[in-house]
Amino acid sequence: MRSRLPLLAIFPVTVLSLVLGAPFVLGNHPVRWEAGSALPKVVIGGSETSATPSGKKSESSPSDSPSSSSSPSSSTNALQVAKPWKKGMPQWGVQLYWEEETKKRSDTFIENQARKHAKYLIGLGANSVSLSFPYFIGGRTSDELSAGPKTPSPERLEQVLKVFKDAGFRTTLRPILDEGNLKQNNGWRGNIEPASRSAWFASYTKLLKPYLKAAEATKTNTFVIGTELNSLEGDPGWDTLVASAEKTFPGEVSYDANWDNYVTGRIDMPVNHLGVDAYFPVKVPDTAPVSDLVEGWNTWLDKKATGPLPNILVSETGIGAMKGAYHAPGDFYARRALNPKVQANWYKAVCEVVQDRKMQGIYWWSLWFDDDPNTKPDDKVASRLDFAGRPLSEKAIKSCFTSDYAGPGTDTAS
Structure with a gap:
């Protein structure tokens, strides 16, 4: 059975400097088990049968799960988003x-999995999906990037993107630097320091080209050119890379910043859209009302800018369904006692913040592609971040x- 322990850090919240310092050391993205505006040239300144790989059991979803009572029939014609996304x-x-699994799955399996996830997401009321996949680096100072056996x-x-596109979803393709080779020095993707940045960017350009072509062929809406690469933000190499990408891909080229840099740093990237991977710690008890969580999120966002944030997307967020998670939603190592209400209330709060501040939307972390979202998680082995099969969380979403x-x-691209 595959281990799914995400490579994320425990974010201390007692002292602000520690809260902001931890991500620079270990990061906050679960890849293996894991102001106010972003205009062209973004400069944000100042102010987841028998047990499945994730440990889910082959049980029916709860009666109020969107995958059972509210999703359409399994026929191809019924696989349609109720209200397809449009600009704005x-x-x-x-x-x-x-x-990719060690034993490569058949194309038929891949097609069926994509349809299974599309049906589940339609039942949730989703209109968008971001397909994230790993690429690899030799080490923290390596100049070479590559696809690996686990890279689709x-x-x-293209096969998967087409299923979602045909069903009416807004689609995003999002490569993410895997952190497996960074573990020995407690590294994360946000503090890599290539020996030669020009060689790193040349390698990255070569790696991305066929994936940009896949995005173009499927009329994908957005291609995320980079995710949580704090140490490389603002490097002149991005100008050439993005210009090259735009020659191949006519859609929206975006960058997803880590939350720490978003609230404290200057995100200087030559892209026409900015997303934020948001894991803001809020120091409140598990019994805190949703309003306290909303206040906590707003306190963090206000460090950047007050009021509406119409050009900002919550490109990734989530939290464990467990006690104590509010203090460190980016702590994906912990496996404390279950508390599904913690997760559900967090989802409610984030949704409220996004709406109140007129943001562009939310992408929840996450569904694992080989998982069956219509099963209950086996909480002895499943990630606490799993929301599929958790009725309270599904209801909140x-x-x-x-x-x-x-x-x-005010969306900047269709």
Whole structure:
């Protein structure tokens, strides 16, 4: 059975400097088990049968799960988003993470999995999906980036993207630097220091080209050119890389910043859209009302800018369904006692913040591609971040995704 312990850090919250310092050391992204505006040239300144790989059991979803009572029939014609995304509407989505299995799955399996996830997401009321996949580096100072055995091929990604596109979803393709080779020195993708940055960017450009072509072939809406690469933000190498990407891919080229740099740093990237991977710690008890969580999020966001944030997308967020998670939502190592209400209330709060501040939407972390979202998680082995099969969390997501929020009306690309 595959281990799914995400490579993320425990974020202390007692002292602000420690809260902000931890991500620079260990990061906050679960890849293996894991102001206010972003205009062209973004400069944000100042102010987851028998047990499945994730440990889920082959049980029916709860009666109030969106995958059972509210999703459409399994016929191809019924696989359609109720209200397809259009420019200006909120992006209500999920990060679907895909690692190829050691024993490569058949194309038929891949097709069926994509349809299974599409059906589940339609039941949640989602209109968007971001397909995340890993690429690899030799070490913290390496100049070479590569696809690995766990990296899906561009052709396989096209197959999955097409299923979602045909179903009416807004689609994003999102390569993420895997941290497996960084563990020995407690590294994370945000503090890599290539010996030669020019060689690193040349290698990255070569790596991305076939994936950009796959995105173009499937009319994918967005290609995320980089995710949580704090140490490389602002490097002149991005100008050439993005210009090259735009020659191949006519859609939206974006960058997803880590939350720490977003609130304290200057995100200087030559892209036409900015997302934030948001794991803001809020020091409140598990019994705290949703309003306290909302206040906590707003306190963090206000460090950047007060008021509406119509050009900002919550490109990734989540939290464990366990006690104490509010203090460190980016702590993906912990496996404390279950508390599903903690997760559900967090989802409610984030949704409220996104709507109140007129943000572009939310992508929840995450669904694992080889998992069956229609099963209950086996909590002895499953990630605490799993929300599929947790009725309270599914209800909160669906309530958010089917709300009356019309969106910021200022999306920069279709």
